[in-house]
Amino acid sequence: MNSEIIISNLCFKIKNKIIFHDLNIKLNNGIYVLQGKSGIGKTTLLNLISGLYGDYKGNIIIAGCNKLSYMFQDEMLFSNLTVKENLFIKYCAQNTDKSVFTTILEKLLYKYDLGDLTDEKIKYLSGGERQRLQLAVLSIDEPDIILLDEPFSKLDYETRNKTFNYILKEWSDKMVIIVSHDTISTDYNIKYLHMEEGKLHEL
Amino acid sequence: MNYNLHQVSKYLEKKSSSYLKVSIFIFICTLISLSSVLIINRNQQNQNDKNFNSNKNVHIIRITSKMSDNTDLQQLTIKDPDYIKSIFTHNNIPEEKYSLSTVYAIKFGITDYETNEALEIYGVTDENKNIIENIKLLDDTLYMEDYDNSSITLDIPVLTIEDGGISSSKSQKLRMDCKEIELKDSPLTLYKVSHKNLKYAYANESAFLKIFKIMNGLSNDVTSLNSPDLENYSVIDELYLFVNNIYDVDLIANLLEKNSYQVIYSLSAFNSLGNSLKSSSILLVVITVVMVLLTSLHLILSFNSFLKLQQKDMGILKFYGYSDYQIKQIYSYNIRNVFIRLNIVLSLFSLTLGFILLGLKEFISILSIVLVLVLIMKGIEIIITSLILKRIVSKDIISLVKTSKEFE
Numbered sequence: 013m014n015s016e017i018i019i020s021n022l023c024f025k026i027k028n029k030i031i032f033h034d035l036n037i038k039l040n041n042g043i044y045v046l047q048g049k050s051g052i053g054k055t056t057l058l059n060l061i062s063g064l065y066g067d068y069k070g071n072i073i074i075a076g077c078n079k080l081s082y083m084f085q086d087e088m089l090f091s092n093l094t095v096k097e098n099l100f101i102k103y104c105a106q107n108t109d110k111s112v113f114t115t116i117l118e119k120l121l122y123k124y125d126l127g128d129l130t131d132e133k134i135k136y137l138s139g140g141e142r143q144r145l146q147l148a149v150l151s152i153d154e155p156d157i158i159l160l161d162e163p164f165s166k167l168d169y170e171t172r173n174k175t176f177n178y179i180l181k182e183w184s185d186k187m188v189i190i191v192s193h194d195t196i197s198t199d200y201n202i203k204y205l206h207m208e209e210g211k212l213h214e215l
Numbered sequence: 216m217n218y219n220l221h222q223v224s225k226y227l228e229k230k231s232s233s234y235l236k237v238s239i240f241i242f243i244c245t246l247i248s249l250s251s252v253l254i255i256n257r258n259q260q261n262q263n264d265k266n267f268n269s270n271k272n273v274h275i276i277r278i279t280s281k282m283s284d285n286t287d288l289q290q291l292t293i294k295d296p297d298y299i300k301s302i303f304t305h306n307n308i309p310e311e312k313y314s315l316s317t318v319y320a321i322k323f324g325i326t327d328y329e330t331n332e333a334l335e336i337y338g339v340t341d342e343n344k345n346i347i348e349n350i351k352l353l354d355d356t357l358y359m360e361d362y363d364n365s366s367i368t369l370d371i372p373v374l375t376i377e378d379g380g381i382s383s384s385k386s387q388k389l390r391m392d393c394k395e396i397e398l399k400d401s402p403l404t405l406y407k408v409s410h411k412n413l414k415y416a417y418a419n420e421s422a423f424l425k426i427f428k429i430m431n432g433l434s435n436d437v438t439s440l441n442s443p444d445l446e447n448y449s450v451i452d453e454l455y456l457f458v459n460n461i462y463d464v465d466l467i468a469n470l471l472e473k474n475s476y477q478v479i480y481s482l483s484a485f486n487s488l489g490n491s492l493k494s495s496s497i498l499l500v501v502i503t504v505v506m507v508l509l510t511s512l513h514l515i516l517s518f519n520s521f522l523k524l525q526q527k528d529m530g531i532l533k534f535y536g537y538s539d540y541q542i543k544q545i546y547s548y549n550i551r552n553v554f555i556r557l558n559i560v561l562s563l564f565s566l567t568l569g570f571i572l573l574g575l576k577e578f579i580s581i582l583s584i585v586l587v588l589v590l591i592m593k594g595i596e597i598i599i600t601s602l603i604l605k606r607i608v609s610k611d612i613i614s615l616v617k618t619s620k621e622f623e
Binding site for chain 1: 227535616
């Protein structure tokens with residue numbers, strides 16, 4: 013399914029500080045890396061797309077999308093629970109059939125290489141393992157659009173590339189918007205978006 | 216709540232902070248103290264009730280004599296009961312608040328014909344059974360402690376007044392039924408000294424009048440001890456005034472003393488005991504209420520802090536797709552569990568302590584105390600889940616995650 017995000021004439025301010033003024037952009041399936049200075053409004057844009065802010069002017073139209081998943085910059089995991097328990101809690105948010113969970117769990121653990129860590133508590137996992145688990149959590153919903161806010165910020169070069177490969181493997185045919193300061197070395201055709209003074213330019 | 220949410224609640228329960236655990240521990244300790252105070256207070260009340268409220272002797276004011284204008288002590292006359300009632304009416308003390316019993320006495324001259332022992336005979340009007348309990352005094356019958364025979368023959372001297380003095384040259388025998396009576400806790404015997412050659416006998420008004428008439432050679436026209444013909448006789452020994460409410464005893468005794476009556480009553484030995492008991496009860500209630508309020512406030516604030524600490528978790532749940540209602544259910548389930556455990560500990564403690572101190576007969580009181588404590592806890596639980604939890608859960612994801620960081 014081809015998903016589309018059309019943003020037109022978007023104006024938005026927080027506490028009298030103008031973040032966006034007349035922002036226009038159209039995004040299709042593919043992997044976008046959103047870059048720009050700190051505090052310029054990258055996370056705010058993801059919040060607006062995901063519907064967390066409602067008091068904006070202009071239009072944000074999301075088409076061809078059944079599910080949108082958003083990975084916050086902050087780690088959204090229960091740190092003293094295990095990998096399995098975290099995935100179970102996410103699964104229960106939308107599903108009541110517990111018998112299917114085991115199958116989904118096995119699939120996700122295999123896909124994100126977390127098999128040996130099923131019963132490990134989050135606080136004992138490395139940064140890369142945690143990010144993989146967060147991606148696994150997002151995968152449960154089988155989203156069409158994926159928003160990732162600074163997923164590589166705490167990772168070293170090697171782990172960053174490994175994590176990106178997981179993203180590619182899972183969602184290369186979907187729309188993925190990644191907020192990142194880093195350049196990612198890959199053969200895949202990544203589209204870079206640069207944010208400056210409330211405007212967005214495709215590089 | 217479906218099974219899965221149940222399971223989620225259990226996972227999140229593991230995250231209870233040590234701060235909350237300490238607060239709950241303090242709360243349970245305070246409630247245990249509160250429960251102990253209530254039970255011990257009840258025990259003390261029972262003791263007070265036994266010593267004072269249920270003890271008839273404490274309610275009784277003995278009116279022994281009256282002071283005349285020239286400060287001579289005078290014996291009571293048959294006019295005094297009505298006069299005392301008129302004093303009470305005049306001072307707005309209704310008849311429902313007291314009952315007045317008259318004790319008549321013949322303290323000399325009569326002997327048991329068979330044993331030749333001296334007898335002091337008392338006539339008792341005791342309609343409300345405040346002086347002699349559980350027994351109705353019959354006509355033609357004398358009642359005595361430790362007397363085995365079923366009848367007695369009285370040797371009654373017939374008195375004559377000669378030259379201003381009383382003398383007797385003949386006597387008359389009177390056979391009466393005799394019954395044993397238990398007067399251990401009666402005010403009649405409270406101040407009486409046992410004497411080897413003296414027995415105390417008690418009769419109703421009719422039997423006493425019969426003996427009195429023989430002794431004083433009175434005609435059959437005298438049918439009552441209140442008869443005007445007896446005005447000049449010293450027939451009344453004492454009046455026993457039973458005051459229904461213990462707190463009125465001081466007041467009524469003072470009123471009688473103000474009207475020149477000589478009174479004896481147990482509470483006179485204590486300085487405003489009635490008021491002290493009342494003040495203690497009020498103070499205990501006030502302290503208990505303050506304790507409950509402070510403890511409840513402490514627990515509510517602790518849960519408030521705990522739930523604020525959980526904001527990030529609530530944010531994660533929202534981020535995972537849980538609705539406000541589901542999140543409220545998840546946390547309510549855990550809070551309810553805490554309160555159920557508290558209730559069980561507290562109820563078991565209160566029941567055990569209650570049965571040890573108060574016994575099975577106070578089952579209803581113990582149950583009431585447990586019920587009050589359970590209701591207090593239910594109230595606190597409702598405040599926590601319906602106000603605090605609801606307010607926090609209704610925040611949006613970003614606020615939950617951000618304010619959680621600020622709070623930490």
